[in-house]
Amino acid sequence: MKPNHLLETVMTKAELVSKIHEQSGLATKAQAEAALDALVNILTTAMKDGNSVTFTGFGSFKVIERAARKGRNPRTGMEINIPAGKAVKFTPGKALKDTVK
Numbered sequence: 001m002k003p004n005h006l007l008e009t010v011m012t013k014a015e016l017v018s019k020i021h022e023q024s025g026l027a028t029k030a031q032a033e034a035a036l037d038a039l040v041n042i043l044t045t046a047m048k049d050g051n052s053v054t055f056t057g058f059g060s061f062k063v064i065e066r067a068a069r070k071g072r073n074p075r076t077g078m079e080i081n082i083p084a085g086k087a088v089k090f091t092p093g094k095a096l097k098d099t100v101k
Helices: 013-024 027-048 095-101
Strands: 053-055 061-066 069-074 079-082 085-092
Touching: 013 027, 027 053, 027 061, 085 095
Parallel strands: none
Antiparallel strands: 053 061, 061 085, 069 079
């Protein structure tokens, strides 16, 4: 039997657009999709520029620096060097944490 985290369902972009359309009052799904695309573009640009983005009660997105480190190739077990880089980190807000509990 698979662990619970592997049984999760995934909301697709089309399903998210439909939900935005239903709940926002936008006239068409095309407008809802344009709004979603704009949001993703704004978030991406902000983080690319090194800014954090915070939605009070939901959470925050920020870019973190990862140091170079050693790892292992899972197929061969050989040690590899993983270069330093950047990654996006999401920290959920209190309201989101409380809702998910």
